[in-house]
Amino acid sequence: MEKLILRRVDHAGEEMLLNFGPQHPSTHGVINFLVDTDGEVMKKAIPDIGYLHRALEKIGESTGYPGFMPYTDRIDYVAAMFANEGYAIAVERLLKVEVPPRAQWLRAIACELCRIASHLVSTGTMASDIGATTPLVHALRERETVNDLIEALCGARLTYNYLRIGGVAFDLPEGWRDRVLKFLDHFDTMLVEWDRLITFNTIYIRRLANVAVIGKEQAIDYGLVGPNLRGSGMDWDVRRDVPYGAYPNFKFEVPIGRGKYGTVGDAFDRYYVRVLEMMESSKIVRQALESLPEGEIVAKVPRKVKPEAGEAFSRVESARGEMAYYVVSDGTEKAYRVRARTGSFTAMGIIEDISPGLMVADLVALIASIDVVAPEIDR
Amino acid sequence: MTVNEIHERLQAQFGEAVGPLSEPKLDAFAVVKAQKIVEVARFLKETPGLELDHCNDLTALDWPARNVIEVVYHLFSYGHRHGIVLKVEADRANPVVPSVEGVWKAANWMERECYDMFGVTFTGHPDLRRLLLPDDWQGFPLRKDYQEAGGYHGIPNTRENPLVELRRLDEKRRAERPAPPPPPAASTPPAAPAEPAKA
Numbered sequence: 001m002e003k004l005i006l007r008r009v010d011h012a013g014e015e016m017l018l019n020f021g022p023q024h025p026s027t028h029g030v031i032n033f034l035v036d037t038d039g040e041v042m043k044k045a046i047p048d049i050g051y052l053h054r055a056l057e058k059i060g061e062s063t064g065y066p067g068f069m070p071y072t073d074r075i076d077y078v079a080a081m082f083a084n085e086g087y088a089i090a091v092e093r094l095l096k097v098e099v100p101p102r103a104q105w106l107r108a109i110a111c112e113l114c115r116i117a118s119h120l121v122s123t124g125t126m127a128s129d130i131g132a133t134t135p136l137v138h139a140l141r142e143r144e145t146v147n148d149l150i151e152a153l154c155g156a157r158l159t160y161n162y163l164r165i166g167g168v169a170f171d172l173p174e175g176w177r178d179r180v181l182k183f184l185d186h187f188d189t190m191l192v193e194w195d196r197l198i199t200f201n202t203i204y205i206r207r208l209a210n211v212a213v214i215g216k217e218q219a220i221d222y223g224l225v226g227p228n229l230r231g232s233g234m235d236w237d238v239r240r241d242v243p244y245g246a247y248p249n250f251k252f253e254v255p256i257g258r259g260k261y262g263t264v265g266d267a268f269d270r271y272y273v274r275v276l277e278m279m280e281s282s283k284i285v286r287q288a289l290e291s292l293p294e295g296e297i298v299a300k301v302p303r304k305v306k307p308e309a310g311e312a313f314s315r316v317e318s319a320r321g322e323m324a325y326y327v328v329s330d331g332t333e334k335a336y337r338v339r340a341r342t343g344s345f346t347a348m349g350i351i352e353d354i355s356p357g358l359m360v361a362d363l364v365a366l367i368a369s370i371d372v373v374a375p376e377i378d379r
Numbered sequence: 380m381t382v383n384e385i386h387e388r389l390q391a392q393f394g395e396a397v398g399p400l401s402e403p404k405l406d407a408f409a410v411v412k413a414q415k416i417v418e419v420a421r422f423l424k425e426t427p428g429l430e431l432d433h434c435n436d437l438t439a440l441d442w443p444a445r446n447v448i449e450v451v452y453h454l455f456s457y458g459h460r461h462g463i464v465l466k467v468e469a470d471r472a473n474p475v476v477p478s479v480e481g482v483w484k485a486a487n488w489m490e491r492e493c494y495d496m497f498g499v500t501f502t503g504h505p506d507l508r509r510l511l512l513p514d515d516w517q518g519f520p521l522r523k524d525y526q527e528a529g530g531y532h533g534i535p536n537t538r539e540n541p542l543v544e545l546r547r548l549d550e551k552r553r554a555e556r557p558a559p560p561p562p563p564a565a566s567t568p569p570a571a572p573a574e575p576a577k578a
Binding site: 241336337349354 | 436451464478492510513
């Protein structure tokens with residue numbers, strides 16, 4: 001580490017090197033920033049990652065295809081359903097398995113509930129990071145209900161492992177549909193209240209508007225995905241534009257950043273896109289529950305998952321943006337290579353280049369607004 | 380534009396340097412000569428009608444049997460919604476591939492990760508060093524022949540069963556325990572406590 005500091009930062013007399021994290025709560029897990037400061041202004045923030053690297057891709061090469069499924073949960077523990085889904089789709093493409101419609105719908109319902117849960121953590125901790133504690137409590141209260149629903153569905157609250165290659169593990173429990181609809185009725189009104197209480201709070205806006213602006217071109221160039229890309233004004237959503245699963249059957253809006261209180265692509269836009277996305281997820285779950293087809297919940301998959309040699313690439317719209325899996329098979333029961341491309345990884349890559357000139361306190365707003373999850377960066 | 384059309388455009392521009400499209404094994408790919416990859420990348424990004432502006436993924440595959448490391452590029456265009464997969468083959472003993480960081484900034488960290496895990500050197504990369512592993516790590520973990528070292532800076536990465544360790548501690552304690560004192564003779568009365576000294 002000392003070597004790194006000496007090589008990366010040249011000090012003038014008035015400057016100070018600040019170690020930010022890995023234990024600081026706003027670093028969301030274990031990320032370290034080397035912040036070169038001149039008073040309150042940052043000259044540069046250099047992210048230092050790898051504290052959580054567990055060699056998941058290597059594990060994917062040493063376990064069988066179905067055996068790797070529970071590991072994918074750990075890639076993104078806040079939105080594990082999407083990590084499941086991306087891997088399942090890649091392996092299904094290798095196996096040329098058709099997923100039954102009911103399973104597609106159940107996947108969409110589970111994923112959208114998971115998106116709500118994930119965005120609640122994101123927006124709640126964001127408020128907490130920049131100094132407002134209560135919103136986090138409100139957000140977690142709602143998340144508890146979502147977690148209860150998902151627990152009733154698959155038995156787990158965090159690492160779901162609900163999806164299987166070719167479908168899903170369980171059908172809906174009895175009475176679940178009504179519980180979800182009841183929650184969504186409550187949640188829709190709660191979001192209106194959330195906006196009145198938090199989003200349009202003057203202090204909140206002042207902390208976020210015009211902070212850490214990422215332009216549209218820049219966002220594309222750095223490979224930002226999901227809400228971070230949409231926050232920069234790019235109208236793109238994998239669910240709508242490269243559809244997969246049941247999504248072509250649902251009607252929903254894709255919220256993008258419009259610079260409501262400042263510049264397009266500032267921290268406020270990235271935050272507000274997430275709030276609006278929760279409303280859209282609520283709409284999708286309602287539609288999916290209304291039009292849920294009958295039938296099988298899992299396709300016939302051979303007991304020994306042994307796809308032909310070949311390579312498949314899958315993309316899903318995770319809560320943290322496009323999540324892509326690249327799975328290479330050499331015709332054996334173990335994958336030759338499993339690669340997970342995650343949204344947080346590229347989002348971290350941009351910090352070093354947009355940090356110069358920001359205030360130290362704004363670094364917290366920046367990290368919170370790009371919604372990174374440490375295991376997703378490290379895998 | 381389909382993959383085939385993009386591939387035809389590439390072959391028309393670069394001829395021999397772009398190999399044929401692989402037979403449809405799900406996602407078809409084309410192998411590009413290493414020294415041409417930056418030109419190809421720039422052509423794909425900047426030519427009107429192609430504009431592959433999104434570097435979706437950049438990773439590598441290790442093939443010890445063929446003695447190559449393949450660097451894989453998954454490219455995509457937001458505007459036209461088309462994409463292509465390119466591969467560059469590098470010698471396994473000394474894998475050197477030109478960096479496309481100047482074309483897509485997203486490649487910066489992905490190439491660093493690739494260097495970290497596979498040991499591919501990207502020439503022209505502004506800051507090529509380990510990303511996830513410590514600077515002084517030995518070896519490249521995602522290569523197929525990677526052998527885990529016994530430890531890192533004296534920290535072992537294997538540990539015996541903790542129960543074995545506990546049993547050994549138990550035995551050690553038992554051995555160190557002093558022998559029980561002989562039973563006192565019944566006739567001798569206990570010594571009276573000493574009187575406190577008077578001031």
